[in-house]
Amino acid sequence: xxxxxxxFARWLRDAAVPEASLTDAQGAVLxxxxxxxxxxxxxxxxxxLLSHFLLHCQAGLPVAHVARLLQLSRSAASAQQGCSSKEVxxxxxxxxxxxxxxxxxPRFAGPVAHFLHQHPDATRWDLLDFLRDxxxxxxxRMALHNFLKKxxxxxxxxxxxxxxxxxPASDEPAVPPTPLVPPTVPTASAVGTDSVPAQPSLPPxxxxxxxxxxxxxxxxxxAPSCCCPPLWTGSPAPRVVSRTPRAPCVGxx
Numbered sequence: 001x002x003x004x005x006x007x008f009a010r011w012l013r014d015a016a017v018p019e020a021s022l023t024d025a026q027g028a029v030l031x032x033x034x035x036x037x038x039x040x041x042x043x044x045x046x047x048x049l050l051s052h053f054l055l056h057c058q059a060g061l062p063v064a065h066v067a068r069l070l071q072l073s074r075s076a077a078s079a080q081q082g083c084s085s086k087e088v089x090x091x092x093x094x095x096x097x098x099x100x101x102x103x104x105x106p107r108f109a110g111p112v113a114h115f116l117h118q119h120p121d122a123t124r125w126d127l128l129d130f131l132r133d134x135x136x137x138x139x140x141r142m143a144l145h146n147f148l149k150k151x152x153x154x155x156x157x158x159x160x161x162x163x164x165x166x167x168p169a170s171d172e173p174a175v176p177p178t179p180l181v182p183p184t185v186p187t188a189s190a191v192g193t194d195s196v197p198a199q200p201s202l203p204p205x206x207x208x209x210x211x212x213x214x215x216x217x218x219x220x221x222x223a224p225s226c227c228c229p230p231l232w233t234g235s236p237a238p239r240v241v242s243r244t245p246r247a248p249c250v251g252x253x
Contacts, residue, residue: 007034007038008031008034011069012030012069015068015069016068017065017068023060025059025060026059026060026061029054029057029059029061030061030069033053033069036050037050042070042071044092044095045092045095047070047071047072048080048092050070051066051070051072051077051080052080052083052085052088054066054069054070055077055080055081056081063077063078063081064077103137103138103139104131104137104139104143104144106151108131108135108147109151111130111135112127112130112147112148112153113151113153115127124144124145127144131144
């Protein structure tokens with residue numbers, strides 16, 4: 001095992017990685033990683049490439065140790081475990097161009113859906129030409145396939161429209177709809193008042209004023225009623241007032 005330098009030992013100590021638990025192969029790999037960081041720095045691209053190497057070099061390094069050594073979060077290091085080398089390079093290219101996604105932006109889903117609706121027989125090559133002429137992007141067929149599958153535009157969930165109901169045969173005469181006639185209500189004069197329940201009156205036809213029976217009867221209260229207590233005007237005046245003696249003004253009075 002190569003003799004450790006003070007900088008390398010401090011790097012392990014700051015990351016809480018016990019040096020005694022490392023094997024010779026792990027120590028050699030971490031020595032090379034430390035030299036790589038000293039030479040290239042801790043920028044995004046160097047750390048991304050180095051983390052991908054440490055997580056896939058089969059050295060047996062725990063994900064937590066790699067995250068602390070490279071100053072990454074545990075979730076970010078775990079997410080990189082499932083990335084391929086191609087995806088790492090693509091992510092670096094997207095970051096260089098100022099975006100964290102591919103060329104097919106989410107806002108392109110609307111124009112693509114409109115194009116597919118207007119041209120149901122369009123091929124993938126026609127759609128690629130449409131994207132190049134309209135949106136100004138040139139992508140591969142696989143990228144287009146993933147984009148269409150992501151937003152449900154690949155035709156896998158096509159909506160089936162039901163046929164319209166067939167019209168009646170011409171030889172059968174059309175039956176006009178029967179107008180609705182309100183039922184007649186017997187009046188109290190025709191039938192006994194006790195045997196006829198009270199029926200609500202029907203509204204008058206349009207354009208005619210309603211009869212007087214249509215409205216509710218006026219209230220029979222002679223004066224406005226109020227359930228509030230009367231206002232309190234104070235204590236009543238006493239009927240008999242006691243005489244108040246006058247104080248003498250001088251001693252001679």
